[in-house]
Amino acid sequence: MTADTTRGVSAVVGTVVLVALVAVLAAGVFAAGAAVESLDDPPPSVVAEADDVVAACSGCGSADQVVRLSHRGGDAVALAETDLVVDLPGHDLRTRLVDLPLPHNCLPDSHVEGPDLFDGRCGRVAGSVTAVGADDDGVWSAGESFSVRLSEGAVRLDPGDEVVVRLVHAPSGTTVTERTAAVSSG
Known part of the structure; x- marks a missing residue:
């Protein structure tokens, strides 16, 4: 070369x-x-509070097994970008509400991923998570609450159990808020 x-x-x-x-x-x-x-465009940040959950009881009507989450401060949350995850660690169960807000105060199966633990009857879902009533703008803001009732036919909560509620920002997969509610005898 x-x-x-x-x-x-x-x-x-x-x-x-x-x-x-x-x-x-x-x-x-x-x-x-x-x-x-x-x-x-970070995910929203929320200060929330979960009410205690009343254990399953005969004759309580629809007052037992209600999971309620209240927005106490922080960012307003567009519900269309969130999923509601409910964990029952003592029962090894987890379920997720998707495609929020719900079009009415009934819970159709198409909005549930995982085992259907929710009471889907009309009137068992309330507040900002629905497109019904005063909080029907699709945004969860400070001072607003929402609730869902767990079906006794799917799971029976006892005093001492815990219910972990998480609101997840679906686009990023980030938890917006997570709260643990104690189950009491009422």
Whole structure:
């Protein structure tokens, strides 16, 4: 090999390395830009409170097994971007309400992912989570509450059990708020 052919190969290798370096840098700049863009729209932050849940009881009507979450402060939450997750650790059960707000105060099966633990009868769902009544704007704001009733046919809560309620920002998968409610005898 002569010195001239070696020089030509080095120039080609140098050009390929330079093009690869530019491509890697461009991908890094694109990824950083996408990350910064996602920081512009963080998930909402909420201070919430969960009421104690009354254990299943005969003759209580619809007052037992009601899970109620109240917005006490922080950001208003567009319910269309959230899911409501209910965990029952003592029963090893978890269910999720999706496609909120509900179109009425009944709970159709199409809005439940996982085991259907909810009392789907009309009137067993109330507040901001529905498109019915004073809080029907699709936004959960400070001072508003919502409630769902767990069906005794699906699960029977006893005093001492716990109900963990989480509101999840669906686009990011981030938990907006999580509260644990104690189950009491009423």
